[in-house]
Amino acid sequence: MNIVFYATLEQADRNALQNASVVVIDVLRASSTIVAALESGAERIIPIADIETASRLVRPAERDKKLLAGERKGLPVPGFDLSNSPAEFTPARVRGRTIVLTTTNGTRAVTAASKAGRIVVCSLTNLHAAAAALRGEPEVVVLCCGAEGSMAAEDLFCGGLLLQSLGPAVAPESLSDAARIAGALAERFGGNAEAFLRSTDHGRRLVGLGFEADVAFCARVGVSACVPTVKEGVIVS
Amino acid sequence: MNIVFYATLEQADRNALQNASVVVIDVLRASSTIVAALESGAERIIPIADIETASRLVRPAERDKKLLAGERKGLPVPGFDLSNSPAEFTPARVRGRTIVLTTTNGTRAVTAASKAGRIVVCSLTNLHAAAAALRGEPEVVVLCCGAEGSMAAEDLFCGGLLLQSLGPAVAPESLSDAARIAGALAERFGGNAEAFLRSTDHGRRLVGLGFEADVAFCARVGVSACVPTVKEGVIVS
Numbered sequence: 001m002n003i004v005f006y007a008t009l010e011q012a013d014r015n016a017l018q019n020a021s022v023v024v025i026d027v028l029r030a031s032s033t034i035v036a037a038l039e040s041g042a043e044r045i046i047p048i049a050d051i052e053t054a055s056r057l058v059r060p061a062e063r064d065k066k067l068l069a070g071e072r073k074g075l076p077v078p079g080f081d082l083s084n085s086p087a088e089f090t091p092a093r094v095r096g097r098t099i100v101l102t103t104t105n106g107t108r109a110v111t112a113a114s115k116a117g118r119i120v121v122c123s124l125t126n127l128h129a130a131a132a133a134l135r136g137e138p139e140v141v142v143l144c145c146g147a148e149g150s151m152a153a154e155d156l157f158c159g160g161l162l163l164q165s166l167g168p169a170v171a172p173e174s175l176s177d178a179a180r181i182a183g184a185l186a187e188r189f190g191g192n193a194e195a196f197l198r199s200t201d202h203g204r205r206l207v208g209l210g211f212e213a214d215v216a217f218c219a220r221v222g223v224s225a226c227v228p229t230v231k232e233g234v235i236v237s
Numbered sequence: 238m239n240i241v242f243y244a245t246l247e248q249a250d251r252n253a254l255q256n257a258s259v260v261v262i263d264v265l266r267a268s269s270t271i272v273a274a275l276e277s278g279a280e281r282i283i284p285i286a287d288i289e290t291a292s293r294l295v296r297p298a299e300r301d302k303k304l305l306a307g308e309r310k311g312l313p314v315p316g317f318d319l320s321n322s323p324a325e326f327t328p329a330r331v332r333g334r335t336i337v338l339t340t341t342n343g344t345r346a347v348t349a350a351s352k353a354g355r356i357v358v359c360s361l362t363n364l365h366a367a368a369a370a371l372r373g374e375p376e377v378v379v380l381c382c383g384a385e386g387s388m389a390a391e392d393l394f395c396g397g398l399l400l401q402s403l404g405p406a407v408a409p410e411s412l413s414d415a416a417r418i419a420g421a422l423a424e425r426f427g428g429n430a431e432a433f434l435r436s437t438d439h440g441r442r443l444v445g446l447g448f449e450a451d452v453a454f455c456a457r458v459g460v461s462a463c464v465p466t467v468k469e470g471v472i473v474s
Contacts, residue, residue, distance in 0.1 A: 007244075011387055150248055151388070153414035177390035177438045181418060184425050201414045 008146035030106020041095035160186030245383035267343020278332035397423030
């Protein structure tokens with residue numbers, strides 16, 4: 001298995017994504033939230049880049065079947081049903097419902113990868129399930145979202161753990177600097193994912209905003225067997 | 238000392254560079270070549286972005302006092318006196334001479350940082366001298382050049398070793414994800430810089446092009462006391 005590894009969305013070569021198997025990683029928090037929502041029985045998630053379009057997609061009369069969810073700069077959007085805290089996406093709130101989700105990075109990544117042959121959403125929580133779903137693929141593009149053009153350590157860390165989980169199937173000569181740096185982070189900090197997430201720029205910001213529980217939630221490695229994929233622009237399990 | 242750390246040239250906020258103390262790192266090979274040239278007694282180095290302008294700056298009659306040096310995609314430029322192999326910059330070739338240098342990344346970095354209050358060129362070879370020259374600065378911008386918008390592991394590695402060398406003067410809360418990733422690389426691979434350089438994308442490419450000796454040359458940590466700085470667009474010791 002050849003690996004093409006991008007440390008930020010901006011570095012991703014759109015042509016390389018075409019027809020490839022793309023893994024989208026935004027640990028804090030879009031990927032983790034998507035996994036949690038589908039794990040809790042949400043029927044589908046429609047990723048939308050902007051708040052206005054998302055709001056138009058959910059008419060007031062539909063609010064029992066469709067929910068508006070998302071964040072901007074880590075904070076809830078006024079008038080939305082749910083934010084981007086994965087723990088909010090309980091079976092009681094989301095089972096059988098459609099979620100229209102708009103997050104700063106996660107939805108942009110899914111949109112960027114819209115021409116991919118296959119898209120898998122990966123977080124720490126579904127790490128091993130995501131790796132299992134990728135076995136046998138000849139080429140995998142790992143797309144770490146990062147934040148505003150800079151790399152996010154938690155996304156690289158998750159990408160590195162994914163490579164570890166893929167194991168000897170990965171062709172080592174295909175690993176670029178970014179992939180090998182991710183591997184070094186996974187090797188060094190893999191023993192305590194929560195402490196690592198708390199030490200990152202984004203983790204510290206979330207703790208400062210009062211989302212400490214979210215950081216702990218997102219740091220639980222391999223607790224979910226759910227593998228979100230994208231079909232015709234909609235995320236399903 | 239607060240650290241602002243950029244993993245690539247493209248991520249650097251030009252405003253953050255203004256009036257700051259900027260450390261430019263391009264281990265393979267521009268920084269290492271600049272240190273070697275000044276260590277060997279070159280009088281000054283004029284960094285120029287493009288080959289045509291560089292060529293115009295050196296008239297045939299001046300070829301005994303001025304030398305044309307540089308590379309494109311790692312290879313020598315036809316008609317130039319020197320390439321970008323640091324070992325070529327011996328006292329016999331460069332002592333007392335002006336070098337007009339054009340490299341893919343290094344000169345672009347110095348140009349990008351042209352509004353900085355102070356610029357220091359750092360490679361592994363002058364690591365400790367560069368750190369010593371920065372002591373007492375309230376804020377240091379570490380500018381890892383990277384390659385074509387992607388991070389280069391050897392530049393992050395050198396930046397991480399620089400932070401180590403700066404020691405307790407560094408304010409830990411000022412370290413971003415990129416700085417902490419660089420620190421992790423330095424901690425993990427600092428014991429064998431040459432092996433690490435050979436394992437990187439750029440190191441492997443240079444070995445493939447026959448520049449194995451250059452990689453070894455650039456991996457010698459702290460062998461030079463030379464600290465190149467930039468004065469009015471010219472690099473001097």
